[in-house]
Amino acid sequence: MALVIKSWTATETPGADGIYVSIVGRQEGFFSWLLSVLGIDATTTLRVDRDTVYFEAGSLAGFQQRVIPLANLSSAYFGYAKPWQVALVLGMMLMPLMGLGLIVGPLYYFLNKTLSLGIIENAGVLSGIEFKRSVIEGQNINEQEGRRVCNIIKHLMMEAQGRPQQQLSRSTNIASLPHTGT
Numbered sequence: 519m520a521l522v523i524k525s526w527t528a529t530e531t532p533g534a535d536g537i538y539v540s541i542v543g544r545q546e547g548f549f550s551w552l553l554s555v556l557g558i559d560a561t562t563t564l565r566v567d568r569d570t571v572y573f574e575a576g577s578l579a580g581f582q583q584r585v586i587p588l589a590n591l592s593s594a595y596f597g598y599a600k601p602w603q604v605a606l607v608l609g610m611m612l613m614p615l616m617g618l619g620l621i622v623g624p625l626y627y628f629l630n631k632t633l634s635l636g637i638i639e640n641a642g643v644l645s646g647i648e649f650k651r652s653v654i655e656g657q658n659i660n661e662q663e664g665r666r667v668c669n670i671i672k673h674l675m676m677e678a679q680g681r682p683q684q685q686l687s688r689s690t691n692i693a694s695l696p697h698t699g700t
Contacts, residue, residue, distance in 0.1 A: 539566040588678035596664035
């Protein structure tokens with residue numbers, strides 16, 4: 519199930535706390551939002567510092583935390599799914615109802631685009647997250663931000679494995695950096 523983004527920070531240089539990437543999401547829906555406002559927060563977190571990836575998945579029943587050294591990663595990945603087919607079908611099916619399809623189709627598309635982001639350990643374990651746009655929190659992360667996080671993780675992973683890469687900076691054209699296989 520896709521999450522909605524509560525907070526998203528990604529920098530090429532670490533913050534004061536040493537963190538390069540910090541992504542926090544919660545389950546989608548009004549009820550989950552209400553629980554988070556009340557402090558009953560079931561979140562999923564991906565944090566990356568110079569040496570380690572921290573992956574936490576929580577629910578109302580408990581949580582699991584994984585601490586993975588960057589040297590033990592084989593790859594990082596991201597992807598973007600755009601549900602244009604379903605949006606088109608909804609739009610066409612609802613068009614006869616006073617043109618309702620002109621609203622529902624694009625709205626469905628807008629709210630259901632999904633960004634996938636994650637890591638794969640040398641042992642083959644996959645730790646990933648999927649996010650949708652958050653209307654309530656006002657967060658919208660696009661493909662470029664997903665690629666940027668993936669390249670930050672890749673850069674740190676290669677350094678941890680003793681294979682330094684080109685220096686990464688905010689001005690680096692991240693779209694031109696190679697991203698196949700990682």
